[in-house]
Amino acid sequence: xxRDAVRDLGYAANPAARSxxxxxxxxxxxxxFEAVFPIASRDFYHEFLIGxxxxxxxxGYDLLLFTxxxxxxGQRQLYSDGSNRLNVADGSVxxxxxxxxxxxxxxxxEGYPFVHIGRxxxxxxxxxxxxxxxxxxxxxxVARLVELGHRRVGYLGITHRVEAVADRExxxxxxCAELGIPALPVMMNAHELTVEWFDHALAHGMTAFLAxxxxxxxxxxxFATERGLAIPEHLSVVxxxxxxxxxxxxxPWSCVGIPRREIGREAVRLLVETLSGPPAHxxxxxxxxxxxxxxxxxxxxxxxxxxxxx
Numbered sequence: 001x002x003r004d005a006v007r008d009l010g011y012a013a014n015p016a017a018r019s020x021x022x023x024x025x026x027x028x029x030x031x032x033f034e035a036v037f038p039i040a041s042r043d044f045y046h047e048f049l050i051g052x053x054x055x056x057x058x059x060g061y062d063l064l065l066f067t068x069x070x071x072x073x074g075q076r077q078l079y080s081d082g083s084n085r086l087n088v089a090d091g092s093v094x095x096x097x098x099x100x101x102x103x104x105x106x107x108x109x110e111g112y113p114f115v116h117i118g119r120x121x122x123x124x125x126x127x128x129x130x131x132x133x134x135x136x137x138x139x140x141x142v143a144r145l146v147e148l149g150h151r152r153v154g155y156l157g158i159t160h161r162v163e164a165v166a167d168r169e170x171x172x173x174x175x176c177a178e179l180g181i182p183a184l185p186v187m188m189n190a191h192e193l194t195v196e197w198f199d200h201a202l203a204h205g206m207t208a209f210l211a212x213x214x215x216x217x218x219x220x221x222x223f224a225t226e227r228g229l230a231i232p233e234h235l236s237v238v239x240x241x242x243x244x245x246x247x248x249x250x251x252p253w254s255c256v257g258i259p260r261r262e263i264g265r266e267a268v269r270l271l272v273e274t275l276s277g278p279p280a281h282x283x284x285x286x287x288x289x290x291x292x293x294x295x296x297x298x299x300x301x302x303x304x305x306x307x308x309x310x
Contacts, residue, residue: 028056028271029089031066033076033096045095048117051264052093059272064089078103084112091275093117093267097162115271117263119163119285128274128284130267134164134240137256137290138171139178141210141238144292146179149301150208150236154201155185156193156216165212168240172210190215198223207301208236214243214253217297221247232299239293247297254298257291 030052032045056063066085067076076096078086084107086092091113094104101122107114108125119131145153155172158165169185176183184206190213198220211217217237224235224247231237231247232254239255246252266286273282 024090024275025088026061027064027089028061028268029064029066029086029092031076031078031086031092031094033094047260048095048264051261051266052268053264054261055265055268059268061090061268061272066092078107084110086112086114091115091271093264093271113271113274115267115274117267119167119287121163126284128270130263130270130286130288131164131167132258132263132290133287134167134256134290135171135174136287137292138168138210138240139175140292141240141256142172142175142181143179145208145236145238145298146175146181148236148299151181151301152184152205152207153181154206154209155183156190156209156211156213157185157187158212159187159189161187168210168212190219193219193223195223195226199227202227202235208298209238211237211239213241214239214245214255217243217247217253218245232297234302236298236301238298252294252296254293254296256293259288259290262288 030049053063077100078084078094086107093115095117097118101120104116104120104122104127105125108122108127114128116127116129117131119129120127142153153176155169157169161169172185173183193216209216209220211220217239220235220237221231224231229235237247237253239253241256242258243253243255266288270282270284270286274284
């Protein structure tokens, strides 16, 4: 009779009140350390969020997006006036780059359940995360170039060294060591690449490049065109993350595919497992494989190139 009355009156339990009593309200939070809907980023986070939503629906959870916890300097934070805003949710998926990891460390110390999308190194804490295996993907890309005859493979890295880009660089260095070729990394912003630098690289036998960002690839294409060279006929280029363009119409960059949707789904799976209890054999840090680059801007080293012997 009581249930019938509740149904007839349209009563719904207050999730915050239920959480105060220590009960689950079947709400998962999604907190972003940076905007997830900017036009400039070409919806970088869109596929992550699709995966999060798909798995939350499959698990029978609602989602609550947290975006308002922002400091005057524009940096988003997990705590407001000393209070954890995420507590209204049973647990949360976090994504984006936080420049200060102190909130993550505090969240871990307090035992709040969360999973971070992207590997994070947090001093004093072992946090749960799901990430793409960028190191393995980069090692495989170098190995493929070496199979095609390239012996001097340049690496163009951005100056802001977060965990994902550090993993790519470590994969590159490991592959160079294993395959017996020199490691030739350069860290700079794309606008700092000059045609003089490009000429110097080619003069020293460089026939292939790995680029952490598509902006590097665009600069290389411009320089190659100035010198009457074509990609990939004279120069191979791999972009180590998704890319939207290519060296010419109809030819996209060879790029490493990031399994964003599956990462989002796996983060929710791991969070729900965490909420269910601490099984002895659960891995709280998960790497998912990337898809290898297509051969659109990768080719065998040119027969007239002299870089292979240097």
